Amino acid sequence: MLTVGDRFPSYRLSAVEGGPRGLDPKTAFTVVSDAEDAGRWKLIFFWPKDFSLLCPTEILGFARLSREFADRGAVVHGVSTDSELVHMHWRLHHPELRDLPFLMLSDIRRELSRECGILDAVEGVPLRATFLVDPDGVIRHVSVNDLGVGRNPQETLRVLDALLTGELCGCNWQKGEEPLRVG
Template identity: 55%
Template structure:
């Protein structure tokens, strides 16, 4: 699996960006789409499942806070953009999702990142914070049955953006460590 310090792989994927008409529901997103911004890219196993929508909603609830930190949130799975659209229309918590859902149907990005569950053929539950230079600064993976904590990802982003030493359980506004 790629990790902290590795370059995030090049990608060019179709994405579901709204639940409007088919003409407006999709866009193509690549590494340059959000050039100069931080990226939060989180992968989940499958649409129409149980843990995944709770996480997607959780990241959606914090989207404006990520945006305030110049960070673009991107959800991703190996499902198609059409399945993403159907799920967003079907699931009340996903109707107005404020960020794109990437469709890695060829599994190139999940493979390049090393997060493809080869037995199931789906993405593992993985999270990456990528700096504006395209370098991974945070990576973690949980078991498929365990949901993430979007607030913790936001906390880590805040710490990374200080460019300072941040102690255990540090939160935005807390003192950072000073080397004597």
Template identity: 60%
Template structure:
């Protein structure tokens, strides 16, 4: 698995756009070259039409403005196609008003390059990568398939990385660093 200090791989994937445009079926292509100069958070879920995944996706979407205020673009990805993502958004109330795009890694190219495919299930682990504006991975975390993430913690981590100081346990933006 790629880790802190590694360059995030190049990619170009179809996506269901954020907002109401995402419900129209007008897909877009998103690549590593998009959102140049921004921090990026990539969160992967195992597959669509599951139970834990929509709770995470909606929670990341709910914090889209908080991430944007930190010059951070958020991308959600699974191994499903853009057509499956669209169908899920159309049929799941939690996903209808997403403020983040859903990227389709159905060929498993990015997931394979990152090394986050579950060895038995063949789906993504619940992996999260924070990437700096130069494309360098600055944070990686991986949860078991059954355990959802806390998006607020990633806000805290981005704040700490952007602060640049020595940030103690439970540090929050505006507090003293070591």
């Protein structure tokens, strides 16, 4: 599995647009690559399957914080191995996902999930992995949960805030608090 200090793999994936464009078959689909957001922080999170019970709770958790990630210069991409058509259908039929503000990427060939080392060997779907990737394409934070355990998007935002300080940030440090100082 890729970890802190590794380069995040290059990708070029089909996706469903966020916002109202992602609900119209004429405007919903696009292709996204890592090069498009070069020089920016990226939050890339994977979920196992569309149309499941647990996945939308996490997706909506990241959606609620999307403005805060954007305010910090980070782009948010959600990824699963479902097709872009399934992503759009899910958005159309899940009322809470209709206003989703970020792209839903389709790793239908499982290439990105495999390169990241997060493909569950038994289920053939990505684990609940979260990557914070710096503007140089280096992974600065990674967390991976079992398929049955949701993650905490607020903690991901806290970690991004800590990374953005460039300082030592202690346990439970919160934005606005002083970092640790030697002496």
